[in-house]
Amino acid sequence: MTNAGELRRRTAELLAAYPPATTDRLDFLRARFDAGLAWVHYPEGLGGLGAPRSLQAVVDEDLAAAGAPDNDPRRIGIGLGMAAPTVLRYGTDEQKARFLRPLWTGEEVWCQLFSEPGAGSDLAALGTRAVRDGEDWVVDGQKVWTSSAHLARWAILIARTDPDAPKHAGITYFICDMTDPGVEVRPLRQITGEAEFNEVFLTGVRIPDRHRLGEVGDGWRVAQTTLMNERVSIGGMRLPREGGMIGPVAKTWRERPDLRTHDLHQRLLKLWVEAEVSRLTAERLRQQLNAGQPGYEGSGMKLAFARLNQEISGLEVELRGEEGLLYDDWTMRRPELVDFTGRDAGYRYLRSKGNSIEGGTSEVLLNIVAERVLGLPAEPRTDKDVPWKDLAR
Numbered sequence: 001m002t003n004a005g006e007l008r009r010r011t012a013e014l015l016a017a018y019p020p021a022t023t024d025r026l027d028f029l030r031a032r033f034d035a036g037l038a039w040v041h042y043p044e045g046l047g048g049l050g051a052p053r054s055l056q057a058v059v060d061e062d063l064a065a066a067g068a069p070d071n072d073p074r075r076i077g078i079g080l081g082m083a084a085p086t087v088l089r090y091g092t093d094e095q096k097a098r099f100l101r102p103l104w105t106g107e108e109v110w111c112q113l114f115s116e117p118g119a120g121s122d123l124a125a126l127g128t129r130a131v132r133d134g135e136d137w138v139v140d141g142q143k144v145w146t147s148s149a150h151l152a153r154w155a156i157l158i159a160r161t162d163p164d165a166p167k168h169a170g171i172t173y174f175i176c177d178m179t180d181p182g183v184e185v186r187p188l189r190q191i192t193g194e195a196e197f198n199e200v201f202l203t204g205v206r207i208p209d210r211h212r213l214g215e216v217g218d219g220w221r222v223a224q225t226t227l228m229n230e231r232v233s234i235g236g237m238r239l240p241r242e243g244g245m246i247g248p249v250a251k252t253w254r255e256r257p258d259l260r261t262h263d264l265h266q267r268l269l270k271l272w273v274e275a276e277v278s279r280l281t282a283e284r285l286r287q288q289l290n291a292g293q294p295g296y297e298g299s300g301m302k303l304a305f306a307r308l309n310q311e312i313s314g315l316e317v318e319l320r321g322e323e324g325l326l327y328d329d330w331t332m333r334r335p336e337l338v339d340f341t342g343r344d345a346g347y348r349y350l351r352s353k354g355n356s357i358e359g360g361t362s363e364v365l366l367n368i369v370a371e372r373v374l375g376l377p378a379e380p381r382t383d384k385d386v387p388w389k390d391l392a393r
Helices: 004-017 025-034 053-065 077-090 093-105 219-235 246-255 262-289 297-325 345-356 362-373
Strands: 110-113 129-133 136-143 154-160 171-177 183-188 197-208
Touching: 004 025, 004 053, 025 093, 077 093, 077 110, 077 154, 077 171, 077 219, 136 154, 136 171, 154 219, 171 197, 171 219, 219 297, 246 262, 246 297, 262 297, 297 345, 297 362
Parallel strands: 110 154
Antiparallel strands: 129 136, 129 154, 136 197, 154 171, 183 197
16 A cells, blocks of 8 residues: 555655756656656556545645646646546546546646537537447537637547437547547637637547447446536635635735725625635545545535635625726637636636536536435426437427
8 A cells, every 4th residue: 555655755756867957847747647646546557556545645745845847737627627537437448548648747638528509507418419430430519618629639528329319318428639620619709808718610520439438328427427527626626725716805805904894894704704614615525535436515516616706706896996897908819727816806707707607507506416415306307218309409
């Protein structure tokens, strides 16, 4: 069993062989992966050592103290938080060996081709088709709200392979090469002026069957692994006290006593406590992850994340008064990541509106929490056993 002492020894050996000050960043990251220190709970040969997940902090702490580069996790968050756990659980040995290393080092960016114009909240109603043609699948359809599609080399994709089956049963999960012919990425300009999201058109895209994850028709079950990890990665991110959206508001409150009112003080206190409770709950959720796969509790954390961000950013705009209405830059650009705390209050207020949509709408997550966490009776679903081709659209 690998313990903290063993991990520190391995980390010291890595630093001695590849001094961060004189080693190329990518070379260091590749060496770290090969040493099993990327994600220590993954199997040996796949960036890990089969160690408890909780011991990752030991490695990260020693590497940070030595000034070692990280893999820019915010830029490759979809790959790290969603694609990697799904590939690890359902991928073949060949797929794991091919995809996990460049995913972790950031050499290959990933995106998620799930939502569609007619199947957002009701994801299982998706209509993108994949038809078998020899050793390939030919995919036609449209996806939307695709973060990082303009940067991505690979995408996790779900498509309908059996229109005669009920909507949850006729879906298959694929890995799509975003550089293949027939893949077209178009920017979607948002209320912030940026286009971090995209719509993706798939026209006759050929995906080899060796890039299928899981069994044919079992894509919904595979997608649940992705979605549960997505919600944990959004709502359960590690933050210091006053990390995230509450930090800039608290900083303004301390530095600008001229803006304070009794009402704003009471609201800030309430939101500060809720943000701290949410942060500590996320820490507990991560500890639960050490023992196994993420559960539906991540849906509750993602719900709290969206509500808090919107309420906190609204309070910040009110606190700043006329200054809160200012917006720094409406330039159309396609950013590599979302920077909540590095922009101004106006950006945070506008961008947080998307938090209750991305990663599962708050309405859908409320149903998940009610039914699968609290055990309340499920809502009637008249379309559950109806073939997809017979559903009203």
